[in-house]
Amino acid sequence: MNWYSVFRWVVRGVVGILVRLEVTGRENIPERGPFLLIANHQGTLDPLLVQGSCHRTVHTFTKSTQFSSGPVFRWLLPRINAIPARRYRVDPQVVRIALRLLKRGEAVGIYPEGERSWDGTLQPFRRGTVRLILKAGVPVVPCGIAGSFRAWPRWSRRPTRARVSVRFGEPIHFGVHDRRHEREEALEATTARIARVLVALSQESRPADRTGA
Protein backbone atom coordinates (compact mmCIF):
# COMPACT_ATOMS: atom_id res chain seq x y z
CA MET A 1 0.00 0.00 0.00
CA ASN A 2 1.54 3.33 -1.07
CA TRP A 3 0.37 6.91 -0.53
CA TYR A 4 -1.27 7.05 -3.94
CA SER A 5 -3.47 4.03 -3.13
CA VAL A 6 -4.43 5.56 0.22
CA PHE A 7 -5.20 8.84 -1.52
CA ARG A 8 -7.35 7.09 -4.12
CA TRP A 9 -9.42 5.31 -1.47
CA VAL A 10 -9.90 8.54 0.48
CA VAL A 11 -10.84 10.37 -2.71
CA ARG A 12 -13.39 7.73 -3.67
CA GLY A 13 -14.99 8.12 -0.25
CA VAL A 14 -15.06 11.91 -0.44
CA VAL A 15 -16.37 11.91 -4.01
CA GLY A 16 -19.06 9.42 -3.04
CA ILE A 17 -20.28 11.82 -0.36
CA LEU A 18 -20.11 14.93 -2.54
CA VAL A 19 -21.61 13.72 -5.84
CA ARG A 20 -23.59 10.93 -7.47
CA LEU A 21 -20.83 9.58 -9.65
CA GLU A 22 -21.20 7.41 -12.73
CA VAL A 23 -18.01 6.09 -14.32
CA THR A 24 -18.02 4.41 -17.71
CA GLY A 25 -15.39 3.25 -20.18
CA ARG A 26 -12.86 1.99 -17.63
CA GLU A 27 -12.16 -0.88 -20.04
CA ASN A 28 -10.57 1.72 -22.36
CA ILE A 29 -7.77 2.37 -19.87
CA PRO A 30 -4.75 0.25 -20.87
CA GLU A 31 -3.88 -2.35 -18.21
CA ARG A 32 -0.20 -1.76 -18.77
CA GLY A 33 2.10 0.48 -20.73
CA PRO A 34 2.27 4.25 -21.12
CA PHE A 35 -0.64 6.50 -21.97
CA LEU A 36 -1.69 10.11 -21.68
CA LEU A 37 -4.95 10.78 -19.90
CA ILE A 38 -6.51 13.96 -21.29
CA ALA A 39 -9.54 15.41 -19.50
CA ASN A 40 -11.68 18.51 -19.69
CA HIS A 41 -11.58 20.80 -16.65
CA GLN A 42 -15.01 21.99 -15.58
CA GLY A 43 -14.87 22.26 -11.85
CA THR A 44 -13.01 22.09 -8.57
CA LEU A 45 -13.58 18.37 -8.11
CA ASP A 46 -12.12 17.21 -11.43
CA PRO A 47 -8.71 16.01 -10.18
CA LEU A 48 -10.42 13.94 -7.50
CA LEU A 49 -12.94 12.56 -9.97
CA VAL A 50 -10.35 11.54 -12.54
CA GLN A 51 -7.76 10.07 -10.21
CA GLY A 52 -10.42 8.38 -8.11
CA SER A 53 -12.00 6.79 -11.19
CA CYS A 54 -8.86 5.56 -12.93
CA HIS A 55 -7.53 2.23 -11.69
CA ARG A 56 -4.04 2.93 -13.04
CA THR A 57 -1.68 5.24 -11.17
CA VAL A 58 -1.61 8.60 -12.95
CA HIS A 59 1.04 11.31 -12.66
CA THR A 60 -0.81 14.60 -13.01
CA PHE A 61 0.40 18.06 -14.01
CA THR A 62 -0.32 20.48 -11.17
CA LYS A 63 0.31 24.22 -11.01
CA SER A 64 3.69 24.82 -9.44
CA THR A 65 2.47 27.45 -6.96
CA GLN A 66 0.27 24.78 -5.38
CA PHE A 67 3.40 23.06 -4.05
CA SER A 68 4.32 26.09 -1.98
CA SER A 69 0.81 26.86 -0.73
CA GLY A 70 1.33 25.25 2.66
CA PRO A 71 3.06 22.34 4.38
CA VAL A 72 0.18 19.91 3.71
CA PHE A 73 0.33 20.39 -0.05
CA ARG A 74 4.13 20.42 -0.04
CA TRP A 75 4.13 17.02 1.66
CA LEU A 76 1.14 15.49 -0.10
CA LEU A 77 1.49 16.48 -3.75
CA PRO A 78 4.72 14.60 -4.58
CA ARG A 79 3.32 11.50 -2.83
CA ILE A 80 0.24 11.46 -5.04
CA ASN A 81 2.38 11.80 -8.15
CA ALA A 82 1.72 15.45 -8.91
CA ILE A 83 4.16 17.03 -11.34
CA PRO A 84 4.71 20.77 -10.76
CA ALA A 85 4.22 22.69 -13.99
CA ARG A 86 5.31 26.31 -14.27
CA ARG A 87 2.43 27.78 -16.21
CA TYR A 88 3.80 31.17 -17.13
CA ARG A 89 6.77 30.16 -19.18
CA VAL A 90 7.56 27.46 -21.67
CA ASP A 91 8.75 24.77 -19.25
CA PRO A 92 10.97 22.18 -20.95
CA GLN A 93 11.63 20.51 -17.59
CA VAL A 94 8.03 19.40 -17.22
CA VAL A 95 8.04 17.97 -20.75
CA ARG A 96 11.22 16.01 -20.00
CA ILE A 97 9.70 14.61 -16.82
CA ALA A 98 6.49 13.60 -18.59
CA LEU A 99 8.41 11.88 -21.41
CA ARG A 100 10.63 10.09 -18.89
CA LEU A 101 7.58 8.75 -17.03
CA LEU A 102 5.94 7.62 -20.27
CA LYS A 103 9.15 5.91 -21.32
CA ARG A 104 8.99 3.98 -18.04
CA GLY A 105 5.52 2.76 -19.03
CA GLU A 106 3.59 5.02 -16.69
CA ALA A 107 0.48 7.15 -17.19
CA VAL A 108 0.47 10.94 -17.26
CA GLY A 109 -2.67 13.03 -16.83
CA ILE A 110 -3.09 16.53 -18.25
CA TYR A 111 -5.90 19.07 -18.39
CA PRO A 112 -5.12 20.68 -21.75
CA GLU A 113 -7.26 23.74 -20.96
CA GLY A 114 -4.78 24.62 -18.21
CA GLU A 115 -7.36 26.05 -15.80
CA ARG A 116 -10.91 25.45 -14.65
CA SER A 117 -13.60 26.84 -16.91
CA TRP A 118 -15.54 29.89 -15.67
CA ASP A 119 -18.80 28.78 -17.25
CA GLY A 120 -18.47 25.05 -17.90
CA THR A 121 -17.61 25.30 -21.60
CA LEU A 122 -14.52 23.75 -23.10
CA GLN A 123 -11.72 26.33 -23.33
CA PRO A 124 -8.96 26.48 -25.94
CA PHE A 125 -6.19 23.95 -25.40
CA ARG A 126 -2.62 24.83 -24.52
CA ARG A 127 -0.62 24.21 -27.65
CA GLY A 128 2.28 22.88 -25.58
CA THR A 129 0.09 20.04 -24.34
CA VAL A 130 -0.84 19.04 -27.86
CA ARG A 131 2.84 19.20 -28.90
CA LEU A 132 3.65 16.86 -25.99
CA ILE A 133 0.97 14.42 -27.16
CA LEU A 134 2.46 14.43 -30.65
CA LYS A 135 6.04 14.09 -29.43
CA ALA A 136 5.27 11.28 -26.98
CA GLY A 137 3.42 9.15 -29.52
CA VAL A 138 1.74 7.08 -26.80
CA PRO A 139 -1.99 6.24 -26.73
CA VAL A 140 -4.19 9.13 -25.61
CA VAL A 141 -7.11 8.18 -23.40
CA PRO A 142 -9.71 10.95 -23.52
CA CYS A 143 -11.74 11.50 -20.39
CA GLY A 144 -14.96 13.50 -20.58
CA ILE A 145 -16.31 14.89 -17.34
CA ALA A 146 -19.91 16.08 -17.20
CA GLY A 147 -21.69 17.62 -14.25
CA SER A 148 -18.69 18.62 -12.16
CA PHE A 149 -19.31 22.25 -13.04
CA ARG A 150 -22.78 21.96 -11.54
CA ALA A 151 -21.37 20.15 -8.52
CA TRP A 152 -18.75 22.78 -7.71
CA PRO A 153 -18.14 25.60 -10.17
CA ARG A 154 -14.96 27.58 -9.94
CA TRP A 155 -16.70 30.70 -8.62
CA SER A 156 -18.56 29.02 -5.79
CA ARG A 157 -17.25 28.39 -2.30
CA ARG A 158 -19.28 25.26 -1.72
CA PRO A 159 -20.07 22.02 -3.51
CA THR A 160 -23.57 20.75 -4.01
CA ARG A 161 -24.65 17.18 -4.58
CA ALA A 162 -25.08 16.67 -8.30
CA ARG A 163 -24.98 13.84 -10.79
CA VAL A 164 -21.52 13.65 -12.35
CA SER A 165 -20.32 11.35 -15.08
CA VAL A 166 -16.74 10.46 -15.90
CA ARG A 167 -16.42 8.72 -19.24
CA PHE A 168 -13.17 7.27 -20.57
CA GLY A 169 -13.06 7.05 -24.35
CA GLU A 170 -11.22 4.64 -26.60
CA PRO A 171 -7.48 5.31 -26.83
CA ILE A 172 -6.48 7.50 -29.76
CA HIS A 173 -3.18 6.88 -31.54
CA PHE A 174 -1.67 9.95 -33.14
CA GLY A 175 1.72 8.38 -33.85
CA VAL A 176 5.16 9.77 -33.05
CA HIS A 177 5.99 13.20 -34.47
CA ASP A 178 9.72 13.48 -33.79
CA ARG A 179 10.42 16.53 -35.88
CA ARG A 180 9.24 19.95 -34.91
CA HIS A 181 7.72 20.74 -38.30
CA GLU A 182 5.75 17.48 -38.17
CA ARG A 183 4.30 18.49 -34.83
CA GLU A 184 3.44 21.97 -36.09
CA GLU A 185 1.72 20.54 -39.17
CA ALA A 186 -0.37 18.16 -37.08
CA LEU A 187 -1.12 20.66 -34.29
CA GLU A 188 -4.44 22.07 -35.47
CA ALA A 189 -5.94 18.78 -36.60
CA THR A 190 -4.90 17.00 -33.39
CA THR A 191 -6.29 19.81 -31.23
CA ALA A 192 -9.58 19.74 -33.11
CA ARG A 193 -9.87 15.96 -32.87
CA ILE A 194 -9.23 15.84 -29.11
CA ALA A 195 -11.65 18.71 -28.53
CA ARG A 196 -14.35 16.92 -30.55
CA VAL A 197 -13.88 13.72 -28.57
CA LEU A 198 -13.89 15.49 -25.19
CA VAL A 199 -17.03 17.44 -26.09
CA ALA A 200 -18.76 14.25 -27.22
CA LEU A 201 -17.73 12.33 -24.11
CA SER A 202 -18.70 15.11 -21.74
CA GLN A 203 -22.06 15.67 -23.41
CA GLU A 204 -23.20 12.08 -23.27
CA SER A 205 -25.48 11.48 -20.30
CA ARG A 206 -25.39 15.15 -19.38
CA PRO A 207 -28.64 16.40 -17.88
CA ALA A 208 -29.65 19.20 -20.23
CA ASP A 209 -30.16 22.88 -19.54
CA ARG A 210 -28.74 23.32 -16.07
CA THR A 211 -25.97 25.42 -14.52
CA GLY A 212 -23.45 23.98 -16.96
CA ALA A 213 -22.67 24.94 -20.49
Next chain:
Amino acid sequence: MALKDLCYRCPGCGHDPMNGEGDRAWCRSCGTRIRRRGDQLFSTSAGGRRRRVTASALSREIERRGGPISPQTFRADGTLEYSARTMVSWRISEEPVWHRGVLRGFSETMSPEVPGRVTANREALTVQDGRRRGGRWGYLELRALQSSSSALQISLPGNRLVQFRFTTDSPKRWEDLLRSLVRETYHRAGRGDVVEFQPAIVTRSCGSRA
Protein backbone atom coordinates in the same frame (compact mmCIF):
# COMPACT_ATOMS: atom_id res chain seq x y z
CA MET B 1 -15.05 33.76 -5.08
CA ALA B 2 -18.70 34.35 -5.78
CA LEU B 3 -21.29 34.26 -8.54
CA LYS B 4 -20.68 37.99 -9.15
CA ASP B 5 -17.15 37.11 -10.26
CA LEU B 6 -18.73 35.28 -13.21
CA CYS B 7 -21.52 37.88 -13.64
CA TYR B 8 -19.43 40.99 -13.13
CA ARG B 9 -22.03 43.02 -15.02
CA CYS B 10 -25.73 42.45 -15.50
CA PRO B 11 -26.57 39.94 -18.24
CA GLY B 12 -30.06 41.45 -18.35
CA CYS B 13 -29.36 45.15 -18.90
CA GLY B 14 -25.54 45.43 -19.01
CA HIS B 15 -25.33 47.52 -15.83
CA ASP B 16 -21.88 47.48 -14.31
CA PRO B 17 -21.20 46.31 -11.65
CA MET B 18 -23.44 43.54 -10.37
CA ASN B 19 -23.87 43.25 -6.63
CA GLY B 20 -23.85 40.00 -4.80
CA GLU B 21 -22.44 37.60 -2.32
CA GLY B 22 -21.84 33.87 -2.38
CA ASP B 23 -24.08 32.12 -4.88
CA ARG B 24 -26.37 35.14 -5.40
CA ALA B 25 -25.99 38.21 -7.60
CA TRP B 26 -28.35 41.07 -8.28
CA CYS B 27 -28.54 44.17 -10.43
CA ARG B 28 -29.38 47.49 -8.79
CA SER B 29 -30.39 48.97 -12.13
CA CYS B 30 -32.95 46.54 -13.61
CA GLY B 31 -33.61 44.31 -10.61
CA THR B 32 -32.47 41.07 -12.24
CA ARG B 33 -31.48 38.49 -9.65
CA ILE B 34 -29.40 35.38 -10.34
CA ARG B 35 -29.08 32.56 -7.88
CA ARG B 36 -27.49 29.15 -7.74
CA ARG B 37 -29.89 26.76 -6.06
CA GLY B 38 -28.79 23.17 -5.75
CA ASP B 39 -27.00 22.35 -8.97
CA GLN B 40 -28.97 24.84 -11.04
CA LEU B 41 -28.89 28.54 -11.84
CA PHE B 42 -32.02 30.70 -11.91
CA SER B 43 -32.52 34.22 -13.20
CA THR B 44 -35.44 36.25 -11.87
CA SER B 45 -36.45 39.46 -13.61
CA ALA B 46 -37.70 42.56 -11.81
CA GLY B 47 -41.23 41.49 -12.74
CA GLY B 48 -40.76 38.22 -10.86
CA ARG B 49 -40.47 35.92 -13.89
CA ARG B 50 -38.07 33.12 -12.95
CA ARG B 51 -36.28 30.93 -15.48
CA ARG B 52 -33.51 28.42 -15.43
CA VAL B 53 -30.31 29.60 -17.10
CA THR B 54 -26.86 28.22 -17.84
CA ALA B 55 -23.56 29.81 -16.89
CA SER B 56 -22.45 29.79 -20.50
CA ALA B 57 -25.61 31.63 -21.57
CA LEU B 58 -24.94 34.28 -18.89
CA SER B 59 -21.33 34.62 -20.10
CA ARG B 60 -22.47 35.00 -23.71
CA GLU B 61 -25.01 37.64 -22.71
CA ILE B 62 -22.38 39.63 -20.78
CA GLU B 63 -20.02 39.37 -23.75
CA ARG B 64 -22.79 40.54 -26.09
CA ARG B 65 -23.29 43.62 -23.91
CA GLY B 66 -19.63 44.59 -24.18
CA GLY B 67 -17.93 42.26 -21.72
CA PRO B 68 -15.38 44.10 -19.61
CA ILE B 69 -15.70 47.35 -21.58
CA SER B 70 -18.51 49.33 -19.96
CA PRO B 71 -19.11 52.97 -18.93
CA GLN B 72 -17.27 52.04 -15.69
CA THR B 73 -14.05 51.58 -17.64
CA PHE B 74 -13.99 55.12 -19.01
CA ARG B 75 -12.96 58.35 -17.32
CA ALA B 76 -15.03 61.52 -17.58
CA ASP B 77 -12.93 62.69 -20.54
CA GLY B 78 -13.78 59.53 -22.49
CA THR B 79 -10.42 57.76 -22.22
CA LEU B 80 -10.37 54.16 -21.12
CA GLU B 81 -8.95 53.68 -17.64
CA TYR B 82 -9.96 51.12 -15.09
CA SER B 83 -8.51 50.57 -11.68
CA ALA B 84 -9.03 48.23 -8.73
CA ARG B 85 -7.68 47.59 -5.29
CA THR B 86 -5.92 44.28 -5.06
CA MET B 87 -3.59 42.17 -2.96
CA VAL B 88 -0.27 41.98 -4.79
CA SER B 89 2.39 39.29 -4.54
CA TRP B 90 5.47 38.51 -6.61
CA ARG B 91 7.30 35.31 -7.36
CA ILE B 92 10.33 35.28 -5.09
CA SER B 93 11.86 31.85 -5.64
CA GLU B 94 11.77 28.56 -7.45
CA GLU B 95 12.61 25.39 -5.55
CA PRO B 96 13.26 21.94 -6.97
CA VAL B 97 10.73 19.31 -5.92
CA TRP B 98 12.35 15.95 -5.20
CA HIS B 99 10.57 12.74 -4.35
CA ARG B 100 12.37 9.45 -3.67
CA GLY B 101 15.53 10.90 -5.13
CA VAL B 102 13.90 11.90 -8.41
CA LEU B 103 13.39 15.47 -9.57
CA ARG B 104 9.67 16.07 -10.08
CA GLY B 105 10.00 19.67 -11.26
CA PHE B 106 10.10 23.13 -9.74
CA SER B 107 7.69 24.84 -7.39
CA GLU B 108 7.22 28.59 -7.37
CA THR B 109 6.93 30.55 -4.14
CA MET B 110 5.06 33.84 -4.01
CA SER B 111 5.88 36.67 -1.61
CA PRO B 112 3.43 37.62 1.17
CA GLU B 113 0.55 39.67 -0.18
CA VAL B 114 0.47 43.42 0.30
CA PRO B 115 -2.35 45.83 -0.56
CA GLY B 116 -1.91 47.57 -3.87
CA ARG B 117 -3.67 48.94 -6.91
CA VAL B 118 -3.72 47.89 -10.53
CA THR B 119 -4.71 50.25 -13.32
CA ALA B 120 -5.27 49.50 -16.99
CA ASN B 121 -5.60 51.98 -19.83
CA ARG B 122 -5.23 51.54 -23.59
CA GLU B 123 -1.46 51.95 -23.42
CA ALA B 124 -0.24 50.11 -20.35
CA LEU B 125 -0.83 48.22 -17.15
CA THR B 126 0.32 49.95 -13.97
CA VAL B 127 0.93 48.14 -10.70
CA GLN B 128 1.48 49.95 -7.43
CA ASP B 129 2.14 48.23 -4.16
CA GLY B 130 3.35 49.30 -0.76
CA ARG B 131 6.85 47.94 -1.34
CA ARG B 132 7.43 50.06 -4.45
CA ARG B 133 8.09 46.97 -6.54
CA GLY B 134 5.45 47.96 -9.03
CA GLY B 135 5.87 49.51 -12.42
CA ARG B 136 4.25 50.26 -15.73
CA TRP B 137 4.28 47.87 -18.66
CA GLY B 138 2.99 48.27 -22.19
CA TYR B 139 0.85 45.34 -23.37
CA LEU B 140 3.47 44.23 -25.86
CA GLU B 141 5.81 43.69 -22.89
CA LEU B 142 3.51 41.25 -21.08
CA ARG B 143 4.69 37.67 -21.55
CA ALA B 144 1.61 35.75 -20.39
CA LEU B 145 -1.58 36.24 -18.43
CA GLN B 146 -4.12 33.93 -16.94
CA SER B 147 -6.52 33.81 -14.02
CA SER B 148 -5.62 31.18 -11.48
CA SER B 149 -8.22 30.27 -8.85
CA SER B 150 -9.28 33.67 -7.48
CA ALA B 151 -6.21 35.55 -8.71
CA LEU B 152 -4.82 36.89 -11.94
CA GLN B 153 -1.21 36.10 -12.74
CA ILE B 154 0.87 38.06 -15.23
CA SER B 155 4.31 37.17 -16.49
CA LEU B 156 6.51 40.23 -17.00
CA PRO B 157 9.86 40.90 -18.65
CA GLY B 158 12.88 39.78 -16.65
CA ASN B 159 11.27 36.48 -15.60
CA ARG B 160 9.03 38.27 -13.14
CA LEU B 161 5.60 36.97 -12.15
CA VAL B 162 3.05 39.15 -10.38
CA GLN B 163 -0.19 37.93 -8.88
CA PHE B 164 -3.28 40.01 -8.12
CA ARG B 165 -5.95 38.75 -5.79
CA PHE B 166 -8.91 41.03 -6.16
CA THR B 167 -10.71 41.97 -2.98
CA THR B 168 -13.53 44.00 -4.49
CA ASP B 169 -13.50 43.13 -8.18
CA SER B 170 -13.83 40.10 -10.39
CA PRO B 171 -10.72 38.25 -11.59
CA LYS B 172 -12.71 37.21 -14.67
CA ARG B 173 -13.42 40.85 -15.52
CA TRP B 174 -9.72 41.63 -15.28
CA GLU B 175 -8.78 38.60 -17.32
CA ASP B 176 -11.32 39.59 -20.00
CA LEU B 177 -10.26 43.25 -19.90
CA LEU B 178 -6.52 42.62 -20.18
CA ARG B 179 -6.97 40.00 -22.88
CA SER B 180 -9.05 42.47 -24.83
CA LEU B 181 -6.44 45.24 -24.43
CA VAL B 182 -3.56 42.90 -25.33
CA ARG B 183 -5.41 41.72 -28.45
CA GLU B 184 -6.18 45.30 -29.43
CA THR B 185 -2.55 46.41 -28.92
CA TYR B 186 -1.12 43.51 -30.95
CA HIS B 187 -3.62 44.17 -33.71
CA ARG B 188 -2.80 47.91 -33.72
CA ALA B 189 0.92 47.16 -33.88
CA GLY B 190 0.41 44.79 -36.83
CA ARG B 191 1.62 41.85 -34.77
CA GLY B 192 -1.28 39.53 -35.67
CA ASP B 193 -4.08 37.88 -33.72
CA VAL B 194 -3.32 36.58 -30.24
CA VAL B 195 -4.23 32.90 -30.10
CA GLU B 196 -2.81 31.95 -26.70
CA PHE B 197 -2.11 33.81 -23.46
CA GLN B 198 -0.37 31.09 -21.48
CA PRO B 199 2.36 29.88 -21.03
CA ALA B 200 3.29 32.69 -23.42
CA ILE B 201 1.40 35.17 -25.55
CA VAL B 202 1.39 33.69 -29.04
CA THR B 203 0.11 35.29 -32.22
CA ARG B 204 -1.29 33.64 -35.30
CA SER B 205 0.48 35.57 -38.02
CA CYS B 206 3.98 34.29 -37.20
CA GLY B 207 2.97 31.21 -35.19
CA SER B 208 5.82 31.74 -32.77
CA ARG B 209 6.20 33.26 -29.37
CA ALA B 210 5.46 36.96 -29.43
